[in-house]
Amino acid sequence: MLGAIGVVFGDIGTSPLYALKECFSPEHGIPFSTEATYGIISMLFWALILVVTVKYVAFVMRADNNGEGGVLSLMALALRSAAPGSGRARMFMMLGVFAACMLYGESVITPAISVLSAVEGLEVAAPGLNHYVIPITVTILTAIFLIQRFGTEAVGRLFGPITLLWFVSLGALGLLNIIKAPEILVSINPFYAYEFVTEHTLQAFIVMGSVVLVVTGVEALYLDMGHFGAKPVRLAWLFVVLPCLLLNYFGQGALLVTTPSAISNPFYLMVPEWALFPMVLLATCATVIASQAVISGAFSLTSQAIQLGLMPRMLIRHTSAAERGQIYIPIVNWTLLILVLITVVSFKKSENLAAAYGIAVTTTMLITTLLVSVVMRREWGWNPLLIIGLVIAFLVIDIAFWTANLIKLKDGGWFPLLLGSITFFLLMTWYRGRALLRARTLEDGIPLEPFIAALLAYPPHRVEGTAVFLTGNTESVPVSLLHNLKHNRVLHERVVFMSFVTRDIPYVSDLERLSLTELGSGVYILKADFGFKETPDVNQVMQLAQSQLDMPFELMDTSFFIARESVVPSKLPGMSMFRERIFAWMHQNGAKPSDFFHIPANRVVELGTKVEI
Structure with missing residues (x-):
């Protein structure tokens, strides 16, 4: 009182x-x-x-x-x-x-x-x-x-x-x-x-x-x-x-x-x-x-x-x-x-x-x-x-x-x-704007599971360590993975697609937070649920994965791949050009994902891509 x-x-x-x-x-x-x-x-x-x-x-x-x-x-x-x-x-x-x-x-x-x-x-x-x-x-x-x-x-x-x-x-x-x-x-x-x-x-x-x-x-x-x-x-x-x-x-x-x-x-x-x-x-x-x-x-x-x-x-x-x-x-x-x-x-x-x-x-x-x-x-x-x-x-x-x-x-x-x-x-x-951005990304997206199955059938050179690809949609292949394969032509020995999901409740207990799906050959989908009054934290997710899922993460052997979209206003159906320009400005000036999700700066690889809305 x-x-x-x-x-x-x-x-x-x-x-x-x-x-x-x-x-x-x-x-x-x-x-x-x-x-x-x-x-x-x-x-x-x-x-x-x-x-x-x-x-x-x-x-x-x-x-x-x-x-x-x-x-x-x-x-x-x-x-x-x-x-x-x-x-x-x-x-x-x-x-x-x-x-x-x-x-x-x-x-x-x-x-x-x-x-x-x-x-x-x-x-x-x-x-x-x-x-x-x-x-x-x-x-x-x-x-x-x-x-x-x-x-x-x-x-x-x-x-x-x-x-x-x-x-x-x-x-x-x-x-x-x-x-x-x-x-x-x-x-x-x-x-x-x-x-x-x-x-x-x-x-x-x-x-x-x-x-x-x-x-x-x-x-x-x-x-x-x-x-x-x-x-x-x-x-x-x-x-x-x-x-x-x-x-x-x-x-x-x-x-x-x-x-x-x-x-x-x-x-x-x-x-x-x-x-x-x-x-x-x-x-x-x-x-x-x-x-x-x-x-x-x-x-x-x-x-x-x-x-x-x-x-x-x-x-x-x-x-x-x-x-x-x-x-x-x-x-x-x-x-x-x-x-x-x-x-x-x-x-x-x-x-x-x-x-x-x-x-x-x-x-x-x-x-x-x-x-x-x-x-x-x-x-x-x-x-x-x-x-x-x-x-x-x-x-x-x-x-x-x-x-x-x-x-x-x-x-x-x-x-x-x-x-x-x-x-x-x-x-x-x-x-x-976010809805339009998701829609444009899904239009050009490649279904994740068939892609991984085909990739593992004829894998590129695999290197030591863990690659964590942050993605908002676990149904499609993250753009950051496609860029990594295109430019570096390697796949880490362990690949984790990490996604944060916001639920309509204020807090989620740690026991209910994580769900793991294995796609085979060291490839996983890791979903972390957070309430709308919580701030997602990659370090917290890694610690929980280690204690609950027996999935150890060595930070110095882990690289985080993030796609940094550059939004390009266009005359495509959606919003007026004025609102699209405002959205592009807001998107550009938002906090970096690495800062927001508390990812160590020296472990982050950002790969850029342009998206028209």
């Missing part, structure tokens, strides 16, 4: 810094009154109960893929109910990929809005320091990204206690202010939300785009449950996080009832003067932790996308020998840093970023509802009437939040949509 509090709830736990303030933004045109305060606090309360507690904690978190959550895991579950290559499968995949792309947008906005809103506390504690808010924010964010390459295992041990202290402080501050105006507790009654909506229909619809800020980070409950298990995440939410958040929001509401002028920054103005600077410091620590969580989530998401064939290979470094899933991807880290800094400098204030934040969150929530409905029917076999009732209830809330945020497109909502759309375009271009 403590670990889950530190990692899972950092994002949703920093929402009190800006959520209520944004609800009463002057742009919404809400006439300030005690009744309006009751109405908005009631909306915040029921958003946390219905969206987080009922939808995610009670239902969505049941949709685990061998214990793992997240939108790509959910997509993999939904795809099991669709025939490969069918329109239904393409629709599920595109929904899952677009939701993942919106999470990338959230990974840019979360560090920016969280740290910025925390540092803005200086404007309350020491108004003379307001000119330093942007420089301090930029410095903190740069430091967060600079330390990523060292890993977060050691720092992660501090996350739980610090975030727990943050939540206890939220609850205590809220309780102190509730005591001064206990009448705010009547907002628990949904009638006040209903009354506010009926009396101020247009303003209530607009303010829904800000109410959703209280549930930002809800996807983290689902995405990160694989690290801690569903039960600790649920318990942490129900017994620590939810009570503290509710106390704080009701406390901010109580402050507004007694001191309406506090609307300029209700969070920091509810803090006693003597505790302002410590609270700014604690809030900054909490936002750093929240930022760290979404950055790690972006690394994890990228690793999954690479394994699922949605992104080109990238250099992935494992930062912990003891903990699975602790990874660092340099290109993702530096790209996020540049985008986050541009975001802070461009938007300048957390309230300007609020509009951008909501659209990313609500789009992902909406797609999650659609995909989980498929899993409810196809995987769980629930009663259709129950599914229809639940999904309609969830969709009503999701669509209300989503459409309310669409109004804010011109005020910043375009930003995550632009980021998500560009990422979606690149991912789908890569996915389609």
Whole structure:
């Protein structure tokens, strides 16, 4: 539970810094009154109960893929109910990929809005320091990204206690202010939300785009449950996080009832003067932790996308020998840093970023509802009437939040949509390009087993050692083997065709990882299965082959042959020339197979070939 509090709830736990303030933004045109305060606090309360507690904690978190959550895991579950290559499968995949792309947008906005809103506390504690808010924010964010390459295992041990202290402080501050105006507790009654909506229909619809800020980070409950298990995440939410958040929001509401002028920054103005600077410091620590969580989530998401064939290979470094899933991807880290800094400098204030934040969150929530409905029917076999009732209830809330945020497109909502759309375009271009590349390779391919049989009948000169040919398709002869025979005119005494297969589960046990087929005379097909949350490793496969299959590998006697394709855009049927050029650029700049699969550089032989698509 403590670990889950530190990692899972950092994002949703920093929402009190800006959520209520944004609800009463002057742009919404809400006439300030005690009744309006009751109405908005009631909306915040029921958003946390219905969206987080009922939808995610009670239902969505049941949709685990061998214990793992997240939108790509959910997509993999939904795809099991669709025939490969069918329109239904393409629709599920595109929904899952677009939701993942919106999470990338959230990974840019979360560090920016969280740290910025925390540092803005200086404007309350020491108004003379307001000119330093942007420089301090930029410095903190740069430091967060600079330390990523060292890993977060050691720092992660501090996350739980610090975030727990943050939540206890939220609850205590809220309780102190509730005591001064206990009448705010009547907002628990949904009638006040209903009354506010009926009396101020247009303003209530607009303010829904800000109410959703209280549930930002809800996807983290689902995405990160694989690290801690569903039960600790649920318990942490129900017994620590939810009570503290509710106390704080009701406390901010109580402050507004007694001191309406506090609307300029209700969070920091509810803090006693003597505790302002410590609270700014604690809030900054909490936002750093929240930022760290979404950055790690972006690394994890990228690793999954690479394994699922949605992104080109990238250099992935494992930062912990003891903990699975602790990874660092340099290109993702530096790209996020540049985008986050541009975001802070461009938007300048957390309230300007609020509009951008909501659209990313609500789009992902909406797609999650659609995909989980498929899993409810196809995987769980629930009663259709129950599914229809639940999904309609969830969709009503999701669509209300989503459409309310669409109004804010011109005020910043375009930003995550632009980021998500560009990422979606690149991912789908890569996915389609790889399919075309495989198709062109298969067209010119030679069936493997008949070829090997003919080759062994009249073998070329055989030399000592082992040749490992990495191939994505064990049905056809690898181009690297054909080039080796053509130019070197030799065959090693032992030949292994090694193929990596990504399954639709997060992890594969070592006992189920390898399968070996012998083609005779020292020629083998070795398949290694990996989950979509694992990174293939040639060294690991060789060690397992030695221990499980009694197939020893002497590294100094082993050569790895890899075909390095050069993609040539052409007017063949497939994609537009523009997309083909982008795919060719992505293919050329992807990580080398030798780096990605952790093959010793001095044992690799790369043989080039050109493929037109």
